[in-house]
Amino acid sequence: MSKPHLELTNVQMAFDTKDGPFVALENVDLKIRKGEFVSLIGHSGCGKSTVLNIVAGLLQATRGGCVLDGHEVNTPGPERAVVFQNHSLMPWLTVYENVELAVQQVFKKTMSKAERKEWILHNLKLVNMDHALDKRPGEISGGMAQRVGIARALAMKPSVLLMDEPFGALDALTRAHLQDSLMKIQQDLNSTVIMITHDVDEAVLLSDRIVMMTNGPAATIGEELRIELPRPRNRVALADHPEYVRYRQAVLSFLYEKQTFPAKGESTEEQKPQARDETSDQPENAVETGKDRVLRIA
Amino acid sequence: MTHTTTLNQADSLSQGQRWLRALTEKVSGINLAEAGRQLLLPAIGIVLFLAFWHAAAPQVQTSLGAFPGPAQVMEQTGQLWQEHSNQRDRAAQFVTMQEKRNERILAENPNAETKIRDYPGAPTFIDQIFTSLGTVLAGFILATIIAVPLGIIIGLNRHFSAAVNPLIQVFKPVSPLAWLPLVTMVVSATYVSDDPMFEKSFLTSMITVTLCSLWPTLINTSVGVSAVNPDLLNVSKVLRLSFWTHVRKVVLPSSVPMIFTGLRVSLGIAWMVLIAAEMLAQSPGLGKFVWDEFQNGSSESLSRIMVAVLAIGFIGFLLDRIMLLIQKKVAWNE
Numbered sequence: 001m002s003k004p005h006l007e008l009t010n011v012q013m014a015f016d017t018k019d020g021p022f023v024a025l026e027n028v029d030l031k032i033r034k035g036e037f038v039s040l041i042g043h044s045g046c047g048k049s050t051v052l053n054i055v056a057g058l059l060q061a062t063r064g065g066c067v068l069d070g071h072e073v074n075t076p077g078p079e080r081a082v083v084f085q086n087h088s089l090m091p092w093l094t095v096y097e098n099v100e101l102a103v104q105q106v107f108k109k110t111m112s113k114a115e116r117k118e119w120i121l122h123n124l125k126l127v128n129m130d131h132a133l134d135k136r137p138g139e140i141s142g143g144m145a146q147r148v149g150i151a152r153a154l155a156m157k158p159s160v161l162l163m164d165e166p167f168g169a170l171d172a173l174t175r176a177h178l179q180d181s182l183m184k185i186q187q188d189l190n191s192t193v194i195m196i197t198h199d200v201d202e203a204v205l206l207s208d209r210i211v212m213m214t215n216g217p218a219a220t221i222g223e224e225l226r227i228e229l230p231r232p233r234n235r236v237a238l239a240d241h242p243e244y245v246r247y248r249q250a251v252l253s254f255l256y257e258k259q260t261f262p263a264k265g266e267s268t269e270e271q272k273p274q275a276r277d278e279t280s281d282q283p284e285n286a287v288e289t290g291k292d293r294v295l296r297i298a
Numbered sequence: 299m300t301h302t303t304t305l306n307q308a309d310s311l312s313q314g315q316r317w318l319r320a321l322t323e324k325v326s327g328i329n330l331a332e333a334g335r336q337l338l339l340p341a342i343g344i345v346l347f348l349a350f351w352h353a354a355a356p357q358v359q360t361s362l363g364a365f366p367g368p369a370q371v372m373e374q375t376g377q378l379w380q381e382h383s384n385q386r387d388r389a390a391q392f393v394t395m396q397e398k399r400n401e402r403i404l405a406e407n408p409n410a411e412t413k414i415r416d417y418p419g420a421p422t423f424i425d426q427i428f429t430s431l432g433t434v435l436a437g438f439i440l441a442t443i444i445a446v447p448l449g450i451i452i453g454l455n456r457h458f459s460a461a462v463n464p465l466i467q468v469f470k471p472v473s474p475l476a477w478l479p480l481v482t483m484v485v486s487a488t489y490v491s492d493d494p495m496f497e498k499s500f501l502t503s504m505i506t507v508t509l510c511s512l513w514p515t516l517i518n519t520s521v522g523v524s525a526v527n528p529d530l531l532n533v534s535k536v537l538r539l540s541f542w543t544h545v546r547k548v549v550l551p552s553s554v555p556m557i558f559t560g561l562r563v564s565l566g567i568a569w570m571v572l573i574a575a576e577m578l579a580q581s582p583g584l585g586k587f588v589w590d591e592f593q594n595g596s597s598e599s600l601s602r603i604m605v606a607v608l609a610i611g612f613i614g615f616l617l618d619r620i621m622l623l624i625q626k627k628v629a630w631n632e
C-alpha cells in the first residue's frame with residue numbers, strides 16, 4: 001500500500017491546567033488515504049475538536065505528531081482548511097468579502113483579479129449563497145452563515161478539509177440539503193475530509209470510514225468502521241437498506257452500550273484525579289483493541 | 299399691546315399642538331407613546347428646570363448682584379452676538395480702509411510695497427468658541443494618533459502590556475491642573491523660534507488636553523485588540539495572514555467599536571480639560587473668556603459666564619453627537 005496521505009502517530013495531548021496537566025488524548029493513531037471521507041464521532045468533551053485542531057496545526061501534540069504528504073504539521077495553513085463549529089465569519093465583512101479574504105490570501109499570486117472574483121462566486125454558488133453576496137453575517141441565518149463558512153474553506157482548495165460539526169446548528173431540512181451538496185462537492189474534487197459529528201445518520205451517509213472515540217480523559221480511538229455503501233448515495237434509497245441499518249446499529253451500539261455518556265453532574269474537575277490512573281491503563285487497552293480495530297460489516 | 303402678545307402666544311401654542319397632533323397621527327399607537335416619551339418628557343424637563351432656575355436665581359445674592367436668571371442670560375446671549383457682529387463690521391471697515399489707502403499708494407508709486415494688517419480688536423465670545431474648538435480638536439487628534447497605535451501594540455503583546463500597565467494606571471487619574479505648570483515650562487524651554495507657527499499658550503493647552511484625554515482611547519483600544527474572538531484569530535492563522543494584514547483585516551475592524559467608545563470618552567474629557575487649561579494658562583478660548591469675565595467683575599459678568607457655561611455644555615453635547623455619527627458610519631456593529 002502506498003504511504004498514507006495524512007497520518008497521526010501516537011498522539012498525546014495534555015493541557016496545562018491549574019491542577020496539573022490534563023491528558024485529553026492518548027495514543028491516537030489514524031491513517032487517512034487521499035480522497036477519503038472520515039467522520040469522527042464520540043461523546044461531548046471526549047477530544048474530537050482537539051484531534052481536529054492538531055491536524056489543523058492550531059494545537060501542538062505533546063507527544064507524537066501529524067504528518068501530511070510526508071511533511072510534519074506544526075503550523076496552521078490554508079492547505080488544511082477548517083470549517084469551525086460556529087462558522088467564524090468576520091462580522092464586519094460581507095458574505096463575498098469573507099470568502100474574498102481567503103481567496104485573496106491563497107491565490108494572490110496565481111490568479112488574476114477577474115479569476116479570483118469568478119472563483120469566489122463559483123464557491124458561493126456551490127453552497128447556494130450567491131444571492132446574499134452583500135449581506136453581513138449578522139443579517140443572515142445561522143445555516144446561511146455556516147454555508148458561507150463552508151464556501152470559504154472550499155475556496156482555499158485545501159488538500160484536507162477539516163470540519164467541526166459543520167451542520168450542528170442547522171434544521172433538518174437545511175442539513176440534509178448541505179449534506180447532499182457536500183457529498184457531491186467531495187466526490188467532484190476528490191478532497192480528503194475529516195468531519196466531526198454527533199449525528200449517526202450523517203456519519204453513515206457521508207463517510208468512507210467512521211472513527212469512534214472513547215470517552216475522555218485520555219481518550220483514544222475505540223473502533224473504526226468502514227462504510228462500504230456504493231456512491232453516489234441517496235438518503236431516501238438508503239433509509240431501509242439493510243447494510244445502512246447495520247452500520248447505524250454498530251455506531252449506536254458503540255456510543256450507547258460500550259461508551260455510555262458520563263452521568264450528569266460529573267464535572268471534569270471530579271474526573272481529573274482519575275485521569276492520571278486511567279492514563280496508565282488506557283494505552284494498554286487501546287493497543288489491544290488497536291490491533292484489530294477495523295470492524296468490517298459485510 | 300399686552301393683549302395682542304398673549305393672543306399671539308395662544309395662537310402659536312395651539313399651532314404647535316396641531317403640528318404635534320399631525321405628527322402623532324402619522325405614527326401608530328405604540329409609536330405615539332414612544333414619540334411622546336422622546337419629545338415631550340425632555341421638553342417638560344427643560345421647562346421645569348428653567349422655572350426652577352428663574353425662581354431660585356434671585357434668591358442667590360453675590361457681590362456682583364443677584365445670580366442671573368434665564369432672562370438675563372438670554373439677553374446677554376443677544377448682547378454677545380451683537381458685540382461679535384459689531385466687531386466683524388469694524389474689522390471689515392478696517393480692511394477696506396487699508397485697501398483704499400493701498401490703492402492710493404499704488405497709484406502714486408506702482409512699485410511700493412503694501413500690506414494689510416489684521417484688525418487689532420480683542421477676540422469676541424464667538425471668536426473664543428472657535429479658538430477653543432480648534433485647540434480641542436488639535437489636542438484630541440494628537441491624542442488619537444498616539445493612543446490608537448500604542449493601544450494596538452499593548453493589546454497584541456502581553457509582555458509589553460504588562461510592562462506599561464502600571465504606568466497607565468498611575469498617569470490616567472492625573473488632573474490637568476497638575477500637568478499644566480510642567481507642560482508650560484517644558485513648552486517655553488523647548489519651543490523657541492523667532493517666527494513661531496503656533497502660540498505657546500496654544501501648545502500648552504493642546505498638550506495638556508492630549509495628556510489628559512489619551513487614556514480612555516489607549517485603554518479601550520488595547521482591551522478591544524486583546525479581546526478579538528479567538529475563533530477569528532484561528533481563521534487568521536489558518537489563512538496564514540501576514541502580521542500587517544492580520545492587524546488591518548482582523549484586529550482593527552474587530553476593535554473598532556471599542557476604540558470608538560474610547561474616543562467618545564476621550565473627546566468628552568478633552569473638552570472638559572481644555573476649559574480648565576485655558577483658564578489657567580491664559581490661552582485664548584472659552585476658558586479665558588470665563589476667567590476674564592470673572593476678573594472684570596461687572597454687573598453683567600455672571601450672566602456672561604452663564605452664557606459661556608451653557609455654550610460649553612452645548613458644544614460638548616454636539617461633539618459627542620458628531621462622534622456618534624462618525625461611529626455609526628464606521629463601525630460594523632451599529
Ligand SMILES: Nc1ncnc2c1ncn2[C@@H]1O[C@H](COP(=O)(O)OP(=O)(O)OP(=O)(O)O)[C@@H](O)[C@H]1O
Nearest residue numbers: 015022024043044045046047048049050051216268
Ligand atoms: N485549552 C484547553 N485547556 C484545558 N483543557 C482543554 C482545553 N481544550 C480542551 N480541553 C479539554 O479537553 C477535552 C476535549 O475537548 P474537546 O473540545 O476536544 O472535546 P469535543 O470532543 O470536541 O467536545 P464537543 O463534542 O462537546 O465539542 C475536554 O475535557 C476539555 O475540557
Ligand SMILES: [Mg+2]
Nearest residue numbers: 048049085164
Ligand atoms: Mg468540539
